[in-house]
Amino acid sequence: MKKNRIPWMLIAIALAFTFNPxxxxxxxxxxxxxxxxxxxALGKLSMLNATLDExxxxxxxxxxxxxxxxxxxxxxxxxxxxxxxxxxMLVWCFVFAVLEGIFLIPAYLKLFKGLSELGDFYQxxxxxARSLKSRSSYTEKIRNLxxxxxxxxxxxxxxxxLSSLRGGSxxxxxxxxxxxxxxxxxRGLCFIPVLVFGIVWLVKLIKYFKRLxxxxxLNSALVDSYAEKELNHSGIFAKxxxxxxxxxxxxxxxxxxxxxxxxxxxxxxxxxxxxxxPALIYFxxxxxxxxxxxxxxxxxxxxxxxxxxxxxxYYIDNYxxxxxxxxxxxxxxxxxxxxxxxxxxxxxxxxLSALFKEIKTVITQxxxxxxxxxxxxxxxxxxxxxxxxxINKNFVCAFDFAMLYVISDVVYALxxxxxxxxxxxxxxxxxxxLGFGLAFVGMMAKALHEMxxxxxxxxMLE
Numbered sequence: 001m002k003k004n005r006i007p008w009m010l011i012a013i014a015l016a017f018t019f020n021p022x023x024x025x026x027x028x029x030x031x032x033x034x035x036x037x038x039x040x041a042l043g044k045l046s047m048l049n050a051t052l053d054e055x056x057x058x059x060x061x062x063x064x065x066x067x068x069x070x071x072x073x074x075x076x077x078x079x080x081x082x083x084x085x086x087x088x089m090l091v092w093c094f095v096f097a098v099l100e101g102i103f104l105i106p107a108y109l110k111l112f113k114g115l116s117e118l119g120d121f122y123q124x125x126x127x128x129a130r131s132l133k134s135r136s137s138y139t140e141k142i143r144n145l146x147x148x149x150x151x152x153x154x155x156x157x158x159x160x161x162l163s164s165l166r167g168g169s170x171x172x173x174x175x176x177x178x179x180x181x182x183x184x185x186x187r188g189l190c191f192i193p194v195l196v197f198g199i200v201w202l203v204k205l206i207k208y209f210k211r212l213x214x215x216x217x218l219n220s221a222l223v224d225s226y227a228e229k230e231l232n233h234s235g236i237f238a239k240x241x242x243x244x245x246x247x248x249x250x251x252x253x254x255x256x257x258x259x260x261x262x263x264x265x266x267x268x269x270x271x272x273x274x275x276x277x278p279a280l281i282y283f284x285x286x287x288x289x290x291x292x293x294x295x296x297x298x299x300x301x302x303x304x305x306x307x308x309x310x311x312x313x314y315y316i317d318n319y320x321x322x323x324x325x326x327x328x329x330x331x332x333x334x335x336x337x338x339x340x341x342x343x344x345x346x347x348x349x350x351x352l353s354a355l356f357k358e359i360k361t362v363i364t365q366x367x368x369x370x371x372x373x374x375x376x377x378x379x380x381x382x383x384x385x386x387x388x389x390x391i392n393k394n395f396v397c398a399f400d401f402a403m404l405y406v407i408s409d410v411v412y413a414l415x416x417x418x419x420x421x422x423x424x425x426x427x428x429x430x431x432x433x434l435g436f437g438l439a440f441v442g443m444m445a446k447a448l449h450e451m452x453x454x455x456x457x458x459x460m461l462e
């Protein structure tokens with residue numbers, strides 16, 4: 001029972017990533033991380049209820065949509081004109097508010113509907129329980145409160161940005177009659193009520209899932225049902241483990257992209273490690289992983305990324321690019337940051353190579369013919385090997401783009417030196433670097449998708 005317990009509190013922890021207000025398009029505590037955690041927290045329950053399985057997939061879609069904020073941030077802060085930036089901020093805030101309504105509200109409704117169905121099918125003293133003075137159950141109350149909170153949070157995020165709808169503007173992007181000059185105050189006034197509402201919602205949510213975790217009858221029945229499925233359908237679990245691990249790897253790949261504000265990367269690559277660890281855990285549930293090289297390169301990559309980020313931020317805060325011409329300390333700090341970027345890139349390539357070796361093992365053991373329909377004919381092994389080779393080609397291509405991405409990252413890190421010593425503005429290198437980064441992420445997405453599809457095909461009869 002302890003091994004197969006239902007992770008109710010993990011669901012609450014996942015939703016803790018979604019309670020905080022957004023500051024315009026920026027989400028200080030990214031919601032997509034919460035949706036990702038929620039997706040695999042629902043893994044066991046999704047095998048016991050079709051509606052919860054739909055909710056799991058719905059949150060995966062919401063995760064992809066919310067992850068698009070990173071690209072929107074690149075778009076907005078890549079604009080030099082403040083007037084265009086403010087208008088673009090309004091547009092993207094409105095777009096994501098609408099998308100949240102389209103994807104997130106149905107996901108929550110399916111989540112609580114699925115929980116209600118569990119209460120109908122299994123003996124439970126918590127799901128349909130209600131207070132003496134209420135006609136609605138605790139599940140219905142938290143469902144309604146969640147929908148109201150999602151709508152309120154989206155509305156209060158867009159509201160202050162409406163101040164950018166003005167007539168004329170001056171050279172600095174403001175106008176004498178424009179409310180946009182008070183945008184900071186208005187965002188703060190909208191931030192506070194959402195934060196208070198979010199805390200209230202989160203506290204009630206934690207109480208609700210704690211109540212479910214203490215329902216012994218329900219949990220015992222769910223664990224017994226899950227154990228029966230686990231015993232009879234091992235392929236289902238292999239598919240789910242690989243799928244979950246692939247999501248972690250894909251999000252980790254996205255986080256390697258540099259989101260720069262005032263020339264400083266706002267997402268240090270140390271966050272990549274935080275996602276690769278659970279990815280390896282889930283891959284390790286399907287194959288025996290040799291993690292020696294990964295254990296070596298993961299901390300080295302994390303340390304290099306932190307040092308690189310700190311040196312870059314220190315130089316930007318204390319010096320200009322021209323300072324390295326006159327100040328010896330500025331010169332050494334700048335090239336130390338470039339060296340850190342180069343070392344970080346080498347560690348990234350080594351880590352990626354070690355990760356791909358483990359993924360190759362997953363491909364070898366969990367792709368091929370449909371299990372239960374193996375054909376013992378001449379040449380079948382060769383054809384399976386060809387299938388494995390085709391899947392591996394995508395990862396080889398992703399690795400090649402990663403190499404180009406790292407090289408362009410180092411070249412872009414030298415941007416200031418070109419400007420200071422040669423008076424050459426190579427700002428386009430940022431676009432080149434981002435292009436290789438997006439190509440790497442796109443190829444990783446393709447490779448992981450095809451591997452997942454091949455695993456699904458092998459175990460399609462379960």
